Amino acid sequence: MKITYAPEGQEPQVFDYNPNKLMSAEREALEKRTGRSFNEFAMGVLKGNALCRRALLHVLLKRQHPTLSFDDVDFCWDELTVEMTKGEIILAVERLREKGGDEVLAENMLRGYDDAPEDEGKARLPFAV
Numbered sequence: 277m278k279i280t281y282a283p284e285g286q287e288p289q290v291f292d293y294n295p296n297k298l299m300s301a302e303r304e305a306l307e308k309r310t311g312r313s314f315n316e317f318a319m320g321v322l323k324g325n326a327l328c329r330r331a332l333l334h335v336l337l338k339r340q341h342p343t344l345s346f347d348d349v350d351f352c353w354d355e356l357t358v359e360m361t362k363g364e365i366i367l368a369v370e371r372l373r374e375k376g377g378d379e380v381l382a383e384n385m386l387r388g389y390d391d392a393p394e395d396e397g398k399a400r401l402p403f404a405v
Contacts, residue, residue, distance in 0.1 A: 278359045281333060291336045302335045321358060323381060329356060363395040
C-alpha cells in the first residue's frame with residue numbers, strides 16, 4: 277500500500293506501508309493514540325478514518341523527524357492519499373468475505389480496482405494478520 281503525503285507547495289512524500297512491518301513501539305503508539313486495537317486501526321485507515329490516517333502519517337513522518345509531535349501533524353484531507361494495488365485489493369476483499377467482514381468496504385475497494393496500480397512484486401494484505 278502506498279501512502280502519499282503531498283502538502284501544497286511541497287514535493288510529495290510517498291511511503292510504502294505494510295502494517296505487518298511496523299515496529300512494536302509504532303504499533304503501540306498507534307493503538308494508544310487512536311484508542312483502537314491494531315487491527316481496528318488498520319481497518320480504520322482503509323475506511324478513511326481521519327484519526328487513524330493522521331496517526332499513521334505521524335508515525336511515518338516521525339521516522340524522518342524523530343522530534344515531530346502528533347500535534348504538529350495537520351493536513352488538508354486532499355493532501356493524503358491511501359492507495360492499494362490491484363493484488364492488495366483482491367487479497368483484502370477475499371479475506372473480508374471469508375471472515376464475514378464489512379461487505380460495504382469490500383465493494384468500495386472493488387470500485388477502485390480499475391484505477392489501482394499493478395503490483396510491483398508479491399501482493400500482501402493491506403491490514404495486519
